[in-house]
Amino acid sequence: MSIELIWAIILSFAIFAYVVLDGFDLGIGINYPFIRSKWERDIAMNTVAPVWDGNETWLILGGGGLFAAFPLAYSVVLPALYVPLTAMLIGLILRGVAFEFRWKDKSKTQIWDKAFIIGSIGATFFQGVALGAFIQGIPIEGRAFNGDWWHWLSPFSIFTGIALVFGYGLLGSTWLIYKTENKTKRHMQMLGKRFFILTLLMILIVSLWTPYLHPEYFEKWFSYPRILYVLPVPLLVAISTVCCFRALIKNNDLQPFVWSIILFLLSFIGLMISIYPNIVPPSLDIWQAAAPKKSLQFLLVGVLIFMPIILVYTSFTYWVFRGKTKPDESYH
Template identity: 55%
Template sequence: METAMDLTGWAFWLPLIWAVLIALAVFFYVCMDGFDLGIGILFPFMREKAERDVAVNSVAPVWDGNETWLVLGGGGLLAVFPLAYAVVLPALYMPLIIMLLGLIFRGVAFEMRFRAENETQQLWWDRAFSWGSMVAAFTQGIALGAFVQGIEVRGRAYAGGWWDWLTPFSVLTGVALVVGYGMLGACWLLWKTEGPLHRRAVRLAWPFALGTVAAIALVSAIMPFLQPSFAERWLTFPHLLYALPVPVLVAFLVWRFFHALSRDTGQGGMADAWPFIIALGLFALSYAGLGVSMWPMIVPSAFTIWQAAAPPSSQAFLLVGAAVLIPIILAYTGYVYWLFRGKVTSESGYH
């Protein structure tokens, strides 16, 4: 099928450009919404109301803007790769619907905790915020695992069952993402807070980071056996030479992460920022490893990015809009993060 396609000129480059843009949008979402979901995941470990207030205030200016990238990624997939969207969505209806409900539940709880009339009400809204964060993170991991392990396709349509997304591997990736987001949340608090909450963030970062490293190792060990193409990329020569830098860099960043964490003094500056930056690097390398396994498939073992792409005229038209919209989003996001830079204290408020 692929040899019969015209893959010259823009017919080749437009799907490639859009695949990169959508992949970046999803990665930005995972990083940016990951740490504020991580704040909710860490809520059960913060027994003091004052600590929870500071933790929420640290993400209050940015949390809703972080989800812009999820909309951009999902909308881009629908518009530019409609075949992939039509196959993937029915396969993942249940986890994606639960994820959206979790995000909505969490968003409502985020706002309502500040409107609570007493501490009992606020405690229940805090629990709702935590539960929504955990559900959203877990179902995102479930969807990722179900997608990676393969979707049954017949012709140009999904041919699997309603519960195909629920497997031991997808549950593993669900747990892995919850733990990984918890690590991001702890590192964010380590960077943005001081005093007792900073010290608690350091203590929480250790077990969540160890869990994340274990999850990366376990998922990486299983991945090559999910699809023959994955095994070819990771276990055969000379392909493994191209893939080898990823695990080597992961090992290096793991060492740098725990080194930075052990040397944390709570004095502020870049010393507090390094664990968060390195944690983002671990997520980036894990994402790169996924790309190494899947490329150029947009639906594993079924369709390449070129086979699933919309007509070039549609892609070009949408690319003009993206060329205007994406720089605006990046500029606004960068400005907001710069505007609210620095440590968050108990005097910082959200209204």
């Protein structure tokens, strides 16, 4: 367990935490077009009002950690993904502005609702596009990105963008199942089932498509005896799929959200299996991209101090605002 691998695990954790935590509140915006009444939209937004901005802490930690611990990877990935990452940030800004102004400027609620929808879907879609472009590989010559401005745009990256919209839609609807009740909860269960089917279909297609992007991916998933080591992942996906569907149809509150997170976790593990030991597929590995060992050791001290603090205050926030969100409650 080298210091470089420890840092790769830390960054993987930060990225996954961001995907789940910001994923479900972006999912609220993805579900918004299917929530027609104003009072239901108010409840939906109130479920994430106390936590949504804190969720983006993990995005900062992931991006800052990549710059500090793997500067070569940072210098390669950013030029390759400038367009989708910039579009994602614009979407996040639009989502945040709409979130705040919706409560302040009540005469233009419908306009801000549309901005909230566009920002949420746009940020999610381009986040998925960036992920797809990253998985399909970034050409490197020497120590720099060696591709054109539109290298990120491909059928696979567009598909992963759409897939992530459906996936975050599932996280958002299952979060609302957990946080709402009565009519709103029943509505979210209906939406949750639809997003679940679409997400499952996307997982299946991406899982079958990814091994054919690079020979190394195919060998990791289908060559013997490696297939024996990775076989538990698809088996666990199948089990989680059954459990998630049962939770959706059995009127459970928290279980659909938990099983949705597990599906995301297993998909994330599958991605890590495909690209490891590379930090920038297909040719730049963790050790080549890492900062000097002394720098990593120094930075690790800070992370070991501040990451537990972030985890504690995040957990405390969710604990304080646990339970159902009532129609008469507001955090603004």
